[in-house]
Amino acid sequence: MATQKLYAGAKLREVRTRVQLTQKDFAAKLGVSLPYLNQMENNNRPVSTAVVLSLAGEFGIDVTELSTGDGERLVSDMREALADPVFAGDMPPIADLRLAASNAPTLARAFIELHNSYRQTHERLASLDEALGREDARARPSPWEEVRDFFHYCDNYIDPVDRAAEHFATDQGRSGNIRVAAVSTLGAEGITVAFEDTDRLRSYVPSTKKLTISLRAAPETQTFQLLLQVALIKQNALLEATLDLARFQTQEARAIAKIGLANYFAGAALMPYATFLQSAQDSRHDVEWLAGRFGASIEQVAHRLATMQRPGAKGIPFFFVRVDQAGTITKRHSATRLQFARFGGACPLWNVHRAFEQPGQFLRQLAETPDGVGYINLARDVSKPAGRYGAPVRRFAIALGCEVAHAGALVYADGLDLGRTDAFEPIGISCRICERKTCHQRSVPPLERKLTIDTDLRDVLPYTVD
Template sequence: MAAHKLYVGAKLRETRQKLGLTQKDFAGKLGVSLPYLNQMENNNRPVSTSVVLSLAQQFGFDVTELSTGDSERLISDMREAMADPVLADIAPPLADLRLTASNAPALARAFLHLHRAYRQTHERLASLDEALGREDARTQPSPWDEVRDFFHYCDNYIDAVDRAAERFAQPVGGAGNIRVKAVSALGHRGIEVSFTDSARLRHFDPDTGQLEISLRAAPETQTFQLLLQVALLEQDKLLEATLDFARFQSDTARSIAKIGLANYFAGAALMPYTSFLNAAQEVRHDLEVLAMRYGASIEQVAHRLSTLQRPGAKGVPFFFVRVDQAGTITKRHSATRLQFARFGGACPLWNVHRAFETPGRFLRQLAETPDGVRYVNLARDVSKSGGAFGAPVRRYAIALGCEVAHAPQLVYADDLDLSKPRAFEPIGISCRICERTDCHQRSVPPLERRLAIDPNARGVLPYEVG
């Protein structure tokens, strides 16, 4: 396979600026000429192997950061935005999007912000009965989308919060004792914890210092809610400092993000980074073994695996997604090249949709995306009982996957034939940006392709894709 040329001028320039070095000083430390550095920073030349080695040796730089930055996410997000019907006739080719993401990432983000504003306005106009006369009908991202993008572009890894959670859990000694420590930490703050038969998972009264945890919730959920409350109380300054750094546009987005950070702390305390990474590698990412060892749910374990991106100690880069029965993505994260659709549902050919048909079972899938990248996918339903007769059951399914190069590190890849191309099922991301011409599950035509309509013939689709 031919070597992949690395054009990461924006990342190289950002690294130099963080170090406070001029181009001349930076070039000297990397052992290259000033014109050569200038060409690399402007993506006129790829970053050479010697420069990559110098970055690692001179500055301790994690070179994997060069190839796993924001570029792929920006390209995926721009392709989906360009799939909007209003842009369909003027959408630039993929090569131009790649150049924009590499050379002008700030411009790409500005375009995505503008497109989100357009969609917000369009959706409000489509619901006049809700939008007319409201003073808050502004063209800004929804708070939920803003928070989702924050975690998305942080690689779903928040270093300061993750390390604080690891320090909190470190003296425990055994995974089962983290619950006791959480109750003890709350007790030291004068908070009394009680377990009640309530439909609410958690309720804290700051005036009385009473924290109620629902007995209807699963034990791992109870522990998680205890740790979440610990985060809100003991780590408030850290959470607020992180929120200041994010610069959210509204108080609502900031409030949502704070709960998200508290959730992050809870998961990281339940499954401390170093311990969990070592355990995951030891058991080859067996979700059930990890769930029992850490007193966590399958979903909690899968989500945590997708966050193991600490510089210098990264785990297998996974993607993680949760969908509801309608196929709507309710959680999404990818440390791989695969990026999820920002709007709409997941590709119907993913095995995650079949997980609802086989509750309690893990489904495996070898899959290939239109860009030729191959993945090992794992899917399972994670239905959540209401805890009482007649209480509604929330039904979800999760998918966890990684590129096939990491298959030897997964127990789920054992006995799968990775050598046969036909074993890999063709999947996509979103129909509008999927270039496959022969997909039997296509719902709308792909962008950048001409359609041929023959009134005298009909195949699987009512048109043929050129």
Template sequence: MTVQKLYAGAKLREIRNRLGLTQKDFAAKLGVSLPYLNQMENNNRPVSTTVVLSLAMEFGVDVTELSTGDAERLVSDMREALADPVFADTAPPMADLRLTASNAPGLARAFLELHRRYRQTHERLASLDEALGRADAAAPSSPWDEVRDFFHYCDNYIDAVDRAAERFGTSADAARDVADAAIAALKAHGIDVETADMPGLRQFDPARRVLTLSSRMAPETRRFQLLLQVALVQQNALLEATLDLARFQSDTARDIAKIGLANYFAGAALMPYTRFLEAAQDTRHDLELLGSRFGASIEQVAHRLSTMQRPGAKGIPFFFVRVDQAGTITKRHSATRLQFARFGGACPLWNVHRAFETPGHFLRQLAETPDGVRYISLARDVSKPGGSYGAPVRRYAISLGCEVRHADMLVYADTLDTTKASAFEPIGISCRICERKNCHQRSVPPLERQLTIDADTRGVLPYEVG
């Protein structure tokens, strides 16, 4: 078996900068020469076993950091961006993308940001051209996408916020009742909590110092909203410091991200990291048991499982996604090699779309992506009633999954034959970048492939993919 060499220059530089060391001092502590360290940081040499051991022993570094950085995400995102027809004649080979992701991740992110803004401008201009008969207006940037990418490249794990939430969630008061602990924390800041029949979930009046919660919401939603308000009041300094480090490009993006961090705190306080990780392993990741134990909804539990990436105490790397009835992705995160499409919907062969057909039931699927990686995927609907007759119902479906090598740690894998190749359904990311030639559910041709059109022959598709 060939042992894959570890090239992790960007991550090595990141660790050195985090420790505040010069190359000379870092090399001395690692027991290597300065030129050798320089070559490793520039990916001219692989990271040696001696260096890996020194990082762990000398600095206490979680060595999995070296192989679980942003490279796979960056390669996937660049590949999708380069599938745009504008790059039809200039798209670089995959080897170049991997080199860029490993050696120049900053450049890769800058390219992705540039392409994102190009797409926004292009789509905005097309819309204006249709509506106004002209195409010369500039498109605003998308703060929402900027925030989504922030969490995406943080591995959906924010250490300082997570640990602060864990301290709150494991306090004596929270151990008895987390909702009462949240109310007490708000009371300490001069905030009273009231309940009213209202269409929304939460309304805070800063002048009256009153938080009003809807009487229609489920108990788990009420707990979450109380903890979210605790984050905004009690942890404001921490949230602001985290936002300062993120350096968002607009106040709107910063405001959206602050709500995202408050939501993160609420989920992490409701399900404190260490206790939740132990419970997840004990129950073999049974979402219903975990929801009952922590007073959380199935969606909250699934989302929390996708954040369990604390260095030195990582859980299973999960992907998590939520889609609406049109197939549009409304939440997405992946700590696995599976990366979701940044634009458009998900693969129609994925079981998450069938969850709407079987409300209240879990669907299991063994799936294989075009790169040959196999996954186990769990899907379920998470419809949210409006709380009264005639109130609109929000309907979503969620999917949680991981690579099949972790199947023995999941209760949902029981009775599934993960050794049988034919048990795995072929799925993709999205049609426009999927390489499968004979998919019966393909909606559009792949952008990176040549098509053959034969008027005298009709197969599954009206064209053949080269």
């Protein structure tokens, strides 16, 4: 497995500013020379192990923060944008992209947003949509993508909302019967809760203060929808304040994000942080056991595991993804270095696509990305019946994974041969930016490499990647 050096100049400057020290005094605290600190802050030299230990000892810094956050996400997003055919020429070296992400993150985000606007404009032109003639058809990020990126750059962890949900769940022993607590809380606000045979999961009428929950939904879904309504009623001020800080560009994005924050509250109340983290560690992250312990669904547990990034009490950095039968990503969150393609489907070599073929089973996979990092992936189908004959079934599959370095903390790693190199399947992010030369599932050539086409030769691919 490849080992990457740690460049964290922006984080070092952030820490020094926070503790209000000059470069000279900060260097003395870290036990390094002033020129050495200057080189680290400008990403001319990697952060040494001694400096990492000094940061933890002198300032109590959670050293995992040095290698997480926006940096790798920005690098991944820039590489995918630069793979667009509109950018002629060679792909910039990965070192240059990391420098841009570390030293000029605002500029990097602006570049990504500019490419998003270009791509959306191009798609509108290509589709010949009649809306092109309307004033509101101007190029701008879609509300859905804007909200997705908001959670993406927050590591899918919203501290104020998470702590408010935890307080609700643990107040007066509520964690033992969260469903009753939700109904009681709503009742105290004058809201009548009714369970009826209806297609809609949840329906609330403010004028009559009646909340209707579908009897066809699974019990864990019913509880989740009750808690979501608690968030909208009791935590509205907190949700609105969080939305104000996010500064969304459109009211549509703000409205979608509010639903997302209410969903976040519901999941965090159903699985309160400290209790859930301890249970996850004790069970070695047994998803089925955790689902039974907290009265949650498999998907809810997997999603919650990908949010456990509270400073000072972080869980294993997981990624979580949900795909439909066409391979389109419908949900994606990652606290790992692995970042999903922003556009299009997931790599066909991921085991998440095989989950549809073996419903009701957990599929395990050891995988390695082109950067040499190994992962252990868990996949399962999560079909959602409508609750009546003839109604369409919504079919999805989810994947949960983490770097193989954490395999010892996962019950799903038992029996896997982690020491055998050929046990790791080669996976990628997107064919356009994948550097593998011989992938048998490649859909399009890698744009940053030259191709050789021989009309007298036909292999797995009709070309050779140089």
